[in-house]
Amino acid sequence: MLSEPRDGLLDRYQPGGAFDEAFDADGSVRDTYSRIVERFRELDVDEIRRLEKLVADEFRRQGITFTVYSEEEGTERIWPMDLFPRLIAAAEWDELARGLSQRVAALNCFLADLYNGGAAAVADGVVPRWLVMSSQCFERNAMGIAVPHSAHCNVAGIDVVRDTDGRYRVLEDNLRSPSGISYVIENRAAMAKACSWLFYDHAVQPTEQYGQMLRSTLQSMAPGGEHDPRIVVLTPGIFNAAYFEHAFLARSMGVELVEGRDLVVDDHKVYTRTIEGLVKVDVIYRRIDDDFLDPVAFRPNSTLGVPGLLSALRAGTVTVCNALGNGVVDDKGVYPYVPEMIRYYLGAEPIIDNVTTYMMWDPDQRREALARLDELVAKPVGESGGYGVLIGPHATEQQLDEARARIEAEPRSWIVQELVQLSTLPSVAEDRLEPRHLDLRPFVLTGERTQVFPGGLTRVAMRRGSLIVNSSQGGGSKDTWVLAPETP
Amino acid sequence: MILARHAEALLWVGRYLERAETTSRCLNYAANSITHLRAGEARAEGELMVRTLGLQDELEAVGPLESQPQLVAFLLSDTDNPGSVVSAIVAVRENLRSVRDRIPIELWEEANGLYLRFPFLGHADAAPAGLHEVLLMVRRACLAISGVLNEGMRRDEGHAFVVVGRMLERSIFTVGLLEASHSDARGVMDAARMLRLTSSLQAYHRQHGNAPDTHGVVRYLLHAPDLPRSLLSCLGRAEEGLTGLGPNSAALDRARRKAALLRARLELGEVEEAMASAPVATLQDLAVQLTGLASDVHAGIVPPLAMATVQAQYVRPGGAGKGEGAG
Numbered sequence: 161m162l163s164e165p166r167d168g169l170l171d172r173y174q175p176g177g178a179f180d181e182a183f184d185a186d187g188s189v190r191d192t193y194s195r196i197v198e199r200f201r202e203l204d205v206d207e208i209r210r211l212e213k214l215v216a217d218e219f220r221r222q223g224i225t226f227t228v229y230s231e232e233e234g235t236e237r238i239w240p241m242d243l244f245p246r247l248i249a250a251a252e253w254d255e256l257a258r259g260l261s262q263r264v265a266a267l268n269c270f271l272a273d274l275y276n277g278g279a280a281a282v283a284d285g286v287v288p289r290w291l292v293m294s295s296q297c298f299e300r301n302a303m304g305i306a307v308p309h310s311a312h313c314n315v316a317g318i319d320v321v322r323d324t325d326g327r328y329r330v331l332e333d334n335l336r337s338p339s340g341i342s343y344v345i346e347n348r349a350a351m352a353k354a355c356s357w358l359f360y361d362h363a364v365q366p367t368e369q370y371g372q373m374l375r376s377t378l379q380s381m382a383p384g385g386e387h388d389p390r391i392v393v394l395t396p397g398i399f400n401a402a403y404f405e406h407a408f409l410a411r412s413m414g415v416e417l418v419e420g421r422d423l424v425v426d427d428h429k430v431y432t433r434t435i436e437g438l439v440k441v442d443v444i445y446r447r448i449d450d451d452f453l454d455p456v457a458f459r460p461n462s463t464l465g466v467p468g469l470l471s472a473l474r475a476g477t478v479t480v481c482n483a484l485g486n487g488v489v490d491d492k493g494v495y496p497y498v499p500e501m502i503r504y505y506l507g508a509e510p511i512i513d514n515v516t517t518y519m520m521w522d523p524d525q526r527r528e529a530l531a532r533l534d535e536l537v538a539k540p541v542g543e544s545g546g547y548g549v550l551i552g553p554h555a556t557e558q559q560l561d562e563a564r565a566r567i568e569a570e571p572r573s574w575i576v577q578e579l580v581q582l583s584t585l586p587s588v589a590e591d592r593l594e595p596r597h598l599d600l601r602p603f604v605l606t607g608e609r610t611q612v613f614p615g616g617l618t619r620v621a622m623r624r625g626s627l628i629v630n631s632s633q634g635g636g637s638k639d640t641w642v643l644a645p646e647t648p
Numbered sequence: 649m650i651l652a653r654h655a656e657a658l659l660w661v662g663r664y665l666e667r668a669e670t671t672s673r674c675l676n677y678a679a680n681s682i683t684h685l686r687a688g689e690a691r692a693e694g695e696l697m698v699r700t701l702g703l704q705d706e707l708e709a710v711g712p713l714e715s716q717p718q719l720v721a722f723l724l725s726d727t728d729n730p731g732s733v734v735s736a737i738v739a740v741r742e743n744l745r746s747v748r749d750r751i752p753i754e755l756w757e758e759a760n761g762l763y764l765r766f767p768f769l770g771h772a773d774a775a776p777a778g779l780h781e782v783l784l785m786v787r788r789a790c791l792a793i794s795g796v797l798n799e800g801m802r803r804d805e806g807h808a809f810v811v812v813g814r815m816l817e818r819s820i821f822t823v824g825l826l827e828a829s830h831s832d833a834r835g836v837m838d839a840a841r842m843l844r845l846t847s848s849l850q851a852y853h854r855q856h857g858n859a860p861d862t863h864g865v866v867r868y869l870l871h872a873p874d875l876p877r878s879l880l881s882c883l884g885r886a887e888e889g890l891t892g893l894g895p896n897s898a899a900l901d902r903a904r905r906k907a908a909l910l911r912a913r914l915e916l917g918e919v920e921e922a923m924a925s926a927p928v929a930t931l932q933d934l935a936v937q938l939t940g941l942a943s944d945v946h947a948g949i950v951p952p953l954a955m956a957t958v959q960a961q962y963v964r965p966g967g968a969g970k971g972e973g974a975g
Contacts, residue, residue: 220764398746403745407748411750421653434652435650435655435893436897
């Protein structure tokens with residue numbers, strides 16, 4: 161299987177202008193990656209293709225897919241994983257995990273304050289009132305609904321990138337229904353099957369404990385401190401892009417995966433419909449947006465939700481995780497204020513900085529940003545998954561003019577950020593390894609206590625020079641190894 | 649306690665799994681026998697097979713079968729025909745997918761693997777070159793899925809519903825086969841043919857050691873207690889599966905009693921007696937009883953505290969993923 165060292169996959173590797181995770185500027189291998197690079201130098205392209213096929217066959221057999229929505233129909237694709245893993249040294253991870261905990265703690269404080277605490281931060285001008293009230297995801301129905309431990313966000317996916325100096329920065333907060341954790345665990349399982357020998361030189365933190373971590377988090381969210389609550393995962397159904405993940409999570413927690421039609425509200429309590437009759441539910445881990453949760457309170461034509469669910473929430477007989485109204489902090493218009501939230505609620509400086517962001521509703525910042533739009537990145541505040549993003553240096557004059565016009569017309573709907581040259585890592589290209597840009601989505605769980613899951617979803621752009629890492633737009637993924645402390 | 653939706657999905661897994669295997673076996677037999685027949689006989693044979701499988705209404709929608717390729721397409725790959733092999737495989741996979749959180753991973757992998765081996769899915773007229781090999785593959789895959797069901801799945805309510813579904817489908821086929829073979833204008837079907845279509849020829853020879861006669865075979869397919877596809881055996885296993893399911897459900901209780909009653913009629917010789925005087929009417933009556941049994945099982949899955957059934961409306965591709973934030 162392995163051949164003698166020879167000229168091969170990494171010989172012509174040139175990191176380029178961005179921070180490369182595996183090689184420093186003069187082409188030397190960084191300590192963390194020394195062994196893995198050595199192993200890949202022993203491979204040739206035929207062996208790489210063989211391993212790729214093994215992984216793809218494994219994913220195909222298990223039906224590990226994701227759905228790309230085109231204009232008319234969805235296309236189910238095999239989940240793409242690059243064989244060269246991402247490694248994070250123990251000390252580096254500790255610092256990152258502290259920063260993530262800090263950020264999620266502040267965001268939870270803000271949500272608790274906003275919906276249950278009199279909105280002190282808004283009154284004190286930490287976040288402008290008009291900005292919060294104008295957010296499409298600010299949810300008036302969430303006002304006054306009690307949330308155990310004030311943990312509004314039980315599962316957060318915080319997208320981080322590394323800039324040209326190698327510093328981590330937060331690119332985006334996802335506090336509604338962040339997806340991707342199942343792929344993290346399946347990536348590891350596939351790597352362990354296809355490339356078990358790669359792990360021999362490293363002590364890698366495991367990933368299979370996520371189901372138990374999530375279960376204990378959700379258990380702690382039961383109303384009234386119920387010790388053995390009935391937990392369910394609520395999915396829109398088998399045609400949803402993330403259905404594989406919903407089923408995966410239910411299975412790994414050992415709880416039921418339900419659809420809206422499996423649940424019914426009676427006397428302000430939620431029940432599942434079983435063949436024995438109705439059985440009470442205590443905690444719902446929902447993977448359905450707020451708007452679809454309850455047709456009585458939100459979209460009347462939604463068949464995905466549960467009529468009367470809001471009444472049960474108000475009665476305190478059930479907990480919905482993540483809580484209602486979290487989308488207000490996913491609003492990219494609120495994102496620039498998160499560092500100030502950290503100072504306000506926690507009295508500390510942010511451990512992880514934001515990317516430099518210009519708020520388009522500020523006339524001075526707008527003027528400056530629009531003048532340099534060809535160097536910057538414009539993002540619509542309400543989108544996710546990379547949709548609607550304009551990358552200035554890659555845009556035509558016409559696209560830039562159109563973006564300027566849209567921003568001038570609706571400044572509240574846009575932010576503009578400095579372009580971050582996402583860090584790179586060797587990735588399998590045609591016949592060798594080439595640098596490809598990547599980001600990282602770690603997952604933070606909060607219930608009675610906060611836990612940061614080791615690693616996260618590393619998403620990688622598959623085309624040379626591309627900064628688009630979203631799987632929905634052709635991006636791939638990598639197994640992410642957080643190394644145990646004894647490993648350099 | 650199992651969700652009503654999960655119970656229903658697993659019941660259909662059992663029914664469609666049985667259907668995929670049965671239709672493959674029948675199609676294989678038909679494809680082989682038709683080769684040696686003249687055009688008119690071949691058409692009659694094809695129609696008899698369609699009646700045996702209870703697909704007359706589905707055939708009416710596509711018109712008469714004029715050739716062997718048409719018969720193959722109809723029974724193998726026509727996705728508008730819920731009784732085709734491909735439709736059954738898709739239904740097994742989709743139903744398993746909807747209960748993916750509660751079934752063994754290996755079960756899903758086997759069913760998904762079978763589905764992936766049909767590159768011509770969705771092309772109703774694209775019959776594969778090696779029909780025999782394809783059908784053999786389907787039957788082996790069905791056996792592998794059965795193996796995982798039997799050896800890898802916990803003996804919980806979900807498993808019981810799969811078993812009940814399989815036994816219902818199998819009973820209905822066995823009775824349908826006997827009924828079709830007694831109703832054919834060309835006379836009662838060849839006894840060996842009945843045995844081959846139920847994979848029982850070898851067992852019959854071993855047990856009776858003589859050339860099969862029609863009367864003996866009909867009796868064997870109805871009454872043999874140790875033959876997996878006999879009506880008696882199927883009813884016994886269905887009754888066993890229903891025992892303990894939904895003790896508060898009147899419909900499931902009715903289904904249990906119906907299965908027990910039918911079994912008793914077979915064991916006490918009542919059916920045999922009726923068959924001697926009026927075989928077609930007796931078989932038709934059995935078919936009606938089995939349909940009623942299946943209806944009761946399906947009705948029993950609905951929760952007893954009847955709430956308005958919410959029509960299943962999934963988010964269709966293109967329409968969304970909108971149900972969930974793309975985060």
